[in-house]
Amino acid sequence: MLLKSYTKEIFRAECNPSFESLHCIAHLGQDISEVLPYLNTTLGGFEYLKDLPAVTFKVHGRLITMHPREIAINALKDEEDVDKILEWLRREINEALDKRDKIEPKYEGAPKPKVFEILKLLPKTNCRKCREPTCMVFATMVAQGVKGPEDCPELEKEEAEKLRNYMGGCSLDI
Numbered sequence: 364m365l366l367k368s369y370t371k372e373i374f375r376a377e378c379n380p381s382f383e384s385l386h387c388i389a390h391l392g393q394d395i396s397e398v399l400p401y402l403n404t405t406l407g408g409f410e411y412l413k414d415l416p417a418v419t420f421k422v423h424g425r426l427i428t429m430h431p432r433e434i435a436i437n438a439l440k441d442e443e444d445v446d447k448i449l450e451w452l453r454r455e456i457n458e459a460l461d462k463r464d465k466i467e468p469k470y471e472g473a474p475k476p477k478v479f480e481i482l483k484l485l486p487k488t489n490c491r492k493c494r495e496p497t498c499m500v501f502a503t504m505v506a507q508g509v510k511g512p513e514d515c516p517e518l519e520k521e522e523a524e525k526l527r528n529y530m531g532g533c534s535l536d537i
Contacts (some may be wrong), residue, residue: 365460366453368392369434373445385439389449396431400468401459410472419472421508427452476506476530484526485515492516505530 369389376386399418403411408418419428425448428435434452439445459466481502488498493515495501504510505526512523512530 364457365398366391366393366395366456369449369453371445371449373439373442384437385441385445387434387436387439387445387449389434389436389452391432391434394431395429395456398456398460398463399429399431400470401463401466402429402455403472404466404469405459406455408469408472411470413470478502478506480529481505481526484518484522484529486517486519486522488517490517 369391372388372390373385374387375384396416399416400411402408403418403420406418406420406422408420410419411417415430417428417430419426421427425436425438427448429452434449436445436448439448478499479502482499485498485502489496493501493510495504495510501510501515505512505514512518512526515523518526
């Protein structure tokens, strides 16, 4: 077992205290740097920094960044949510360590989505039904992970599936 203990620091964003979501930094009792490339593989990290090391991934609308001695998580509902995510991460860390001989470590993030590739899949009607002024703006929002295929009412089912598949193989540029 690699990660046995951590302490948590829960807070609201200082830049906008009116935000309802919480943030958490878990200070780890053990160094988890050896397992980060394996977590990058198993959890689908979209950004991996080899020199630090650190891996960032997005799960259920939350950004999670793991460093050797801390984990940062945003967009948490309450302390119960914090505990649930941290315990899940502890299990993932320890499981990745236990199974590392069966996991191919990954030392880079996923490729970034390209706005023009996304735009090619859109209807290009600039209908504004998605509440964006143009399909180009919508494509940019998709590339950033803010919007998805389901947010374009004009998108045909086949094209929506192609867009989901394309985005599934890309890292969100957040």
